[in-house]
Amino acid sequence: MNINRGDIWKVNLDPTIGSEIKKSRPVVVINSDAVGVLPIKLVAPLTEWKDYLVQNIWHVKVIPDSSNGLTKTSAVDTLQLCGVDTQRFVEKIGSVSPEILRLIVTSIAAVIEYLNVALNSRYLPEKATQQGFFDE
Numbered sequence: 001m002n003i004n005r006g007d008i009w010k011v012n013l014d015p016t017i018g019s020e021i022k023k024s025r026p027v028v029v030i031n032s033d034a035v036g037v038l039p040i041k042l043v044a045p046l047t048e049w050k051d052y053l054v055q056n057i058w059h060v061k062v063i064p065d066s067s068n069g070l071t072k073t074s075a076v077d078t079l080q081l082c083g084v085d086t087q088r089f090v091e092k093i094g095s096v097s098p099e100i101l102r103l104i105v106t107s108i109a110a111v112i113e114y115l116n117v118a119l120n121s122r123y124l125p126e127k128a129t130q131q132g133f134f135d136e
Contacts (some may be wrong), residue, residue, distance in 0.1 A: 002093075003029055003055070003086060005016055005028060005032060006028065006029065006101045007028070007029045007092060008026050008027070008029075008070070008092070008094045008095060009027055009029065009090070009091065009093060010027075010075055010090040010093055011045075011084055011089050011090060012024045012026065012088045012090060013025060013027075013082075013088070017033065022028065024044070024090060025045055025047070025072055026041035026070065027045045027084070028043060028044050028046065028096055028101075028104060028125075030042045030043060030044055030081065030108070038086055039086040040083045040085055040086070041083070041086060042081060042084075042085065043081070043084050044081050044084075045075065045076075045080050045081075046070070046074040046076055046077070047075050048073045048074060049061055049062075050075075057107040057110045058077060058093070058107055058110075058111050059076065059078070060103045060104050060107050061074075062075070062076060062096060066094075067094055067095055067096075068093070068095060068100075069094025069098065070094065076096075076100075076104050078104060078111055079111055081108065091125055097131070
């Protein structure tokens with residue numbers, strides 16, 4: 001199974017606890033393809049878009065198209081990032097555009113208040129910078 005950054009996959013997220021996103025649903029793979037040796041991917045779940053979500057910095061709107069394979073307008077919920085074992089991945093749906101992926105990464109940076117730190121490159125891990133993890 002080839003799972004890459006920016007892919008949208010249907011993933012079985014059950015069992016869950018409390019307010020975690022439940023059931024099988026689409027997710028966007030967030031982690032770099034160059035990171036990790038375990039069969040785990042960092043993902044952001046998608047949920048149905050509602051107009052009131054536009055006010056939240058942690059929701060990124062995704063309009064369905066032939067590349068992403070979605071059937072309805074959705075929101076990437078970057079507040080519910082989670083590490084998911086690849087055994088939970090059911091089927092590939094599509095991929096987000098590079099522009100949407102940049103919006104997702106920017107949303108994550110805002111949620112964890114990373115933007116101010118990122119402006120000062122002395123905080124970036126040297127190894128990550130050398131390997132191009134922060135390149136466009």
